[in-house]
Amino acid sequence: MALVLAPEPPLQGWLNALDTQMQRSPNFFDARPVVLDLTGIPREQQGVAEFIQLLEQRGIRIIGTEGAHPSWAGIEAWGRSMPPPSKPGRAVEIPEPAPAPAAAPEPEPGHADPSQAAGNALVIDQPVRSGQTVVFERGDVTVLGSVASGAEIMAGGSIHVYGTLRGRAIAGMGGNAAARIFCNRLQAELVAIDGVYQTADDMPAQVVGRSVQVWLDGEQMKISVLE
Amino acid sequence: MGKVLVVTSGKGGVGKTTSTAALGGALARSGANVVVVDFDVGLRNLDLVMGAERRVVFDLINVVQGDAKLPQALIRDKRLETLSLLPASQTRDKDALTTEGVDKVIADLREKFDWVICDSPAGIERGALLAMRNADVAVVVTNPEVSSVRDSDRIIGMLDSKTLKAENGERMDKFLLVTRYDPARAARNEMLKTDDVLEILSIPLLGIIPESEEVLKASNVGSPVTLNSPDSAPARAYFDAARRLKGETVEVVVPLERKGLMGRLFGRRVA
Numbered sequence: 001m002a003l004v005l006a007p008e009p010p011l012q013g014w015l016n017a018l019d020t021q022m023q024r025s026p027n028f029f030d031a032r033p034v035v036l037d038l039t040g041i042p043r044e045q046q047g048v049a050e051f052i053q054l055l056e057q058r059g060i061r062i063i064g065t066e067g068a069h070p071s072w073a074g075i076e077a078w079g080r081s082m083p084p085p086s087k088p089g090r091a092v093e094i095p096e097p098a099p100a101p102a103a104a105p106e107p108e109p110g111h112a113d114p115s116q117a118a119g120n121a122l123v124i125d126q127p128v129r130s131g132q133t134v135v136f137e138r139g140d141v142t143v144l145g146s147v148a149s150g151a152e153i154m155a156g157g158s159i160h161v162y163g164t165l166r167g168r169a170i171a172g173m174g175g176n177a178a179a180r181i182f183c184n185r186l187q188a189e190l191v192a193i194d195g196v197y198q199t200a201d202d203m204p205a206q207v208v209g210r211s212v213q214v215w216l217d218g219e220q221m222k223i224s225v226l227e
Numbered sequence: 228m229g230k231v232l233v234v235t236s237g238k239g240g241v242g243k244t245t246s247t248a249a250l251g252g253a254l255a256r257s258g259a260n261v262v263v264v265d266f267d268v269g270l271r272n273l274d275l276v277m278g279a280e281r282r283v284v285f286d287l288i289n290v291v292q293g294d295a296k297l298p299q300a301l302i303r304d305k306r307l308e309t310l311s312l313l314p315a316s317q318t319r320d321k322d323a324l325t326t327e328g329v330d331k332v333i334a335d336l337r338e339k340f341d342w343v344i345c346d347s348p349a350g351i352e353r354g355a356l357l358a359m360r361n362a363d364v365a366v367v368v369t370n371p372e373v374s375s376v377r378d379s380d381r382i383i384g385m386l387d388s389k390t391l392k393a394e395n396g397e398r399m400d401k402f403l404l405v406t407r408y409d410p411a412r413a414a415r416n417e418m419l420k421t422d423d424v425l426e427i428l429s430i431p432l433l434g435i436i437p438e439s440e441e442v443l444k445a446s447n448v449g450s451p452v453t454l455n456s457p458d459s460a461p462a463r464a465y466f467d468a469a470r471r472l473k474g475e476t477v478e479v480v481v482p483l484e485r486k487g488l489m490g491r492l493f494g495r496r497v498a
Contacts, residue, residue: 127429129384130377131351145429148380166427 002063003029006037011051021219022058028195029060039067048072120157127163128153137173149189158182168192172216181214186223196221229260231333231343232472233362234404235386237378239349241370242406245442245452247346248276249462250366252451253469255310259341262301264333265315266358267348268324274314277304278449288316291328297335306454311340321354333361351385359390364472365401366433371408371418376427379403383428402433404468409438410482421481434468436461437482 007014022028036055041048049072056062120139127145128134132152134141139157146163153159154170158180161169165183172179172194181191186208190199193216200208207223214223234247244267251263265273268288274280279302285295290313297313304310313336316323336343347358359365365386369379383401392399405421412418425432436442437460445455453462453469460482467477 126387129387130380132384146427148427149377150381151384164426 002033002035004035004037005055005060006040007051008040009042009045011041011045011047015051015054018058024198025196029058032061033063034060036062036065037067038065038069041067041069043069043071122155128167130167147183147188149187155179165191169214170197171214177216182212182226184211186210186212191221191223193221198223229337229340229343230364231337231345231362232364232366233345233347233359233386234366234368235347235355235359235382236349236368236375237351237355237382238370238375241368241375242436242442243349243368244272244276244346245446246366246368246404246406246436246465247273247344248451249453249465250469250472251277251310251342251344252307252453253462253466254342254344254472255304255307256453256457256466257469257473258309259473260309260339261342261344262311262313262336262340263344263346264313264336265346266324266354267346268315268354269317269320270348271315271317273346274302274312275449276446277302277312277451279304279312279314280449283314286314286316287332288319288323290332291324293328297332297339306450321348321352321357324354324357326357326360329357330361351381355382356385356389359386361391362386362399363392365399366404366472367401367428367430368404368406369424369428371405371413371421371424373419376419376424380428383430401430402472403428403430404433404436406436407438408435408482432479433471434464434479435481436464436468 036052038048052062122136122139122141124134124141124143128143128147128151130148130150133154134152135154137156139155140160141153141155142160143153144162147153147161147165147167147169149166151167152170153168154173156173156176157171159169159171159182161183164185164187166187166189168190169181169188170192171181175194177194179193181193186203188200190197191214193214196216196219198221203223207225211226212223213226214221216222234243234250236243247263251261255261263273263277264287265271266287267273274283282302285300287300289295290297290300300313302312302314304312333343345358345362348354367379367383369375386399386401387393390399403425405424409418421432421435439459439461441456441459442452442461445452448455452459453465456462464480464482467480470477
């Protein structure tokens, strides 16, 4: 799966927005192939080659471009130009968050195979103490107690904490943007889903100490109070 | 077969050694045979608090390494014959302790005494792990402030994973002992509330020891506070804690500020 970056003019403004986003999620582009969609760039735009260099300096691995105009200088060096795809990769529009393109339909809840569900969930029936790390890449993690300050839960799927979440919760490891974090009381040091994270400092005051869910709306993290 | 109890905290300076001595004194006064064992090799203090620093000949390291026999290293308390001390070495470091050696010493002590109370060093390294390794019961000493609470939480996690009980798939009994509780500061909301500490650590409460000059005085004269001034507020709190350790049900008393008339007038004015 490749990410699609679609820059828009003015390029400098778009780069600034990208930098802000990358500050929030520094590892977001790590080890992810990126396709650069240049269809939004007007033909007369100057400095496209330099712009691509600037992207590469930020550690973004561009494996190809699409929609590049043949008249632009140095286009051969940007990787193989691809035809406009019939099925795009995951669009990353910056700065305006957009909903992810239609993904594979969610499986019907009624059709879930119970034996498989058991293998894809980890239930911890005691508190997770400071200094402890729980890593479960296959699916959801449910903690019946609290997660202490200095403890860390990492899950490939969603994270459910029935006590107070005081440590870190990292859901959707390995690219599951649909993962969510639920906790009975939010006092977390950090919450992250699919590489997008928020520290305690960034959390809105009205959700701290409440029963909440955390999810991704496009590339933006949302925290809402559960009633 | 005696019970092995570890007094631990993670953080330093919260009152592990004081509490070890005080609980040891309290249990010994009730007639039980008690030994307090200093695991803080290299930074020993329990001998000072017990007033036995000038009687140390052999220590825990000598016994672990086979240079001395256990009865040679044990120091019997002059005030209370049911209370003994196994001191640590001040000149060696914690690497001189071996797992097998510690297991053997604790097993021997278990035969001789009703209670073996291990005073853990601060930290989460080898010394602390060896101190908790053989324990049946843990007393987690915590001050009502955030850093101490988080360190205690870390230690509770290790009690549940790095001890023989944990390796055998059993659960260790863990109790919270809140020390240096200052009623005046608690009244002004300057300390973490005991309820919050209990909620975060989620282990049963063994007692709340008020901050008191009596504790310092007792340490300075080399005596557990439960022997030096048994009627003082901290000593009474330790006696209650010791009774709870023995399985008795004793209501936990939250220390209150004792105010004179002036204090009451001022208190009212401030409020």
